[in-house]
Amino acid sequence: MTTDNPRAWTVRLIGPAAFLALCGFPGDGAIAQEAPGAPPVVWVLATGGTISGGGASPTSLTEYRAGTFSGEELVAAVPDLARHATIRVEQVANVGSPNITFDDWLTLARRIDEVFDNEPDTAGVVITHGTNTLEETAYFLNLTVRHDRPVVLVGAQRPATAISADGPLNLLNAVRTAASPEARGKGVLVVMNDQVNAARDVTKTSTYRLETFSSRDLGLLGYVDGDRVAFYRAPSRRHTAASEFDLTAVTGFPRVDIVYSYVEANPVVIRALIEDGVDGIVLAGTGAGGMSRRERDTLERVTTLPAGARPIIVRSNRVGSGRVLPRTSDDGLEMVAGDTLNPQKARILLMLALTRTRDLDEIRRIFREY
16 A cells, blocks of 8 residues: 655664564675765665565565565665665555556656755665566656666565575665666666666566566666676666656556457457557567557558547567567558567556657657657
8 A cells, every 4th residue: 555644764774683584684794895984865765565575484485475564674674784875764655566556656756856856965766666567667767757866676586584585685785776876877777686777678587586687688787796886888768867758747647558469369459449549559569569460450440540549559579679670561550669668668658658749750759769
């Protein structure tokens, strides 16, 4: 449940020993010492997920309840955070990530902007989040947060009560990244398994393995190791402070749905969406965004509708990597090429584009730039 009046704490990091043991935190100070001087301020906005999950025993790795622990408890369980930052915690939600909503997204984006606007001593923000939809929240914030200071999303593949839980070290590395001056200007980041990935490129690739998050096409941005946060590249597409998307007057989003293509796909799904007045459709096409003749024939109905009633069609792919390119054969269907965006991220970009325009050329321009 989303907290109506979230409280903020400045946490004294002296977490209970029992919780530390459950989390598998070594407590030996193996990470490098913080830089001299006052530590920077990092906010932790907690939303729940496996990182805050609790199971019946340390070996309950797949049966547990997300959102068992609060953000304050997660932070208190990692005393080494105090070497790197002064932590302030706010509980935004405490749910499994399949239950994250657009309202939660708006709350997060606006709260991050508020923190950065009003607290100049804040180095960055960390968001604890479930992994199932973490990449979607990250990409939404990458397009809507209006500042260049680091926003880092972090989760876990094992609950907090599990033997060898990965959440404590992931959280420590996320805070170190948010506090790092080198992270500034690189957009929203995802930090897990000692790796830093860009929100636009990263996706979850495994159900249970710790190395689940990967940027298949373009690669990770860097590593978080014992000596420092080391970056090797930066995103080139528009994001955060350079983004044109403004949530000031936004109270809801255009309806965009995803259709998955497969052998003898039933076009009734496409017909139903069109008849229901959907604003946009993302096709998770075969290969390089391909579709069957039946699907194409159904999508041709879009061009017969009045201009204001036509859903915008974006071609993505179900493959998991590679570009989807513009095709002259699609010009008659008035489609948009999704480039390297997977279907769920193409959906987010189309939703935000439709808050600004329905002009097809403008939407194509947006997909080229973001």
